[in-house]
Structure formats: structure tokens, C-alpha cells
Amino acid sequence: MTKDRRWVPSCATCESDRRCRRTDDVCAVSRSACQMDALAVYEDPQVLEMARVAAQVEATGYERWDRATETIEFAHRMGYGRVGLAFCLRLSDEASAYHRRLEREGFDVVSAMCKAGAVPKESILGLREDEKIRPGLPEAMCNPIAQARLLADAEVDLNIVMGLCVGHDTLFLQHSRGPVTVLIAKDRVFDHKPVEGLRREADAAE
């Protein structure tokens, strides 16, 4: 379906030197952002608390705390007791280490791996052998909806995504219950640092 493009924001190609960051709201996008009902949502005390804590964590550990530490600080300051890890098989070691670190920090930790359910790719997904990563071998499908449900049933206060694939993360985000944060974005080429690939593109375009 063709979408209306008469007026859509395009901050990524900003021609105003991104002046909004200095509380200068001269541009149409900023004015629109203030006029719509987005600001009214912050009147919800829970939303306001999360937004305030996020800003405080950002400022307190600015360029000193890595993301894993920021996540822990955020969870502490939000008063979360139980946290859930939705992790990828390929990041099992990292998930295991973070699980233990969270426990040392006093959290009750729940974790669910992407292959939970052990469902063959050829069953529900109907994949052919040549559509598998290693044709001829048994391969379980990634099951982000089960991950989301397992963590929701465990009543986690915060869902933490660790390296789910593109699309699988989308399903997890769609089907999870409660707050979600992404600790690791899967990128098999750039060691899970997708920004590296984008920086190369940006450098090449200069």
C-alpha cells in the first residue's frame, strides 16, 4: 500500500544542525513533536519515572558505563527484582556470564534461549532442507514467541534481549510483556556491533 509522504519527519537527514538537542525547537519536526499528544504520555507516573531514570543513568555513567552496566543501573534504580534474558544460542557464554553477574547484583534472574521448544525448522516453518543453515542436519527453529511467553509467565520486571536475529527480535518485541531493552544486537559479520558496518558506509560516502 502506498503511504502518504506529503509530510514525514526526516531527522536522519536534518538540515538544521540538529538544533533540537539544545532545546531549540525552530524546526517543523520539533514543533510537531510538541504539538502531538506524545508529551502528555509522560504524565503517567510510571512512564515519567522510567524516562527520568533513563536520563539519570545516561548522565551518571556518561561514556564510563558500558551498556551491560547501564542496564544493571537502570534495573536497580527502577526497583526491578526479577529480570529475564532472551538470548541466542551463539551468545550462550555471554548470557551465562551476564546471568551470574545479575545474580551477584541481587536480581532474581530468568533466562530463555532462542531454541527453546526444540521445534524442527521443517515442521511449523515448513522450511526445505536447502533453506536450512546446514542442510541434512537437524536444526531447531528460533522460537522468540516462546521466549517472550516463558519470560512473561515468569513475571519478569524487565526483558533483556541478547543477540536475537533480525526478525526474531521483532517477534520477541511484539510478543513480550512489559519493558524490554536490547543489550546485544545480532550481527554475525561485525561481532554484534552493527554500527561498525554503518560507519564503514558513512566513511566511504565522505
Ligand code: SF4
Ligand atoms: S527535530 Fe528538527 S532539528 Fe532536530 S534532528 Fe529533527 S529535523 Fe533536525
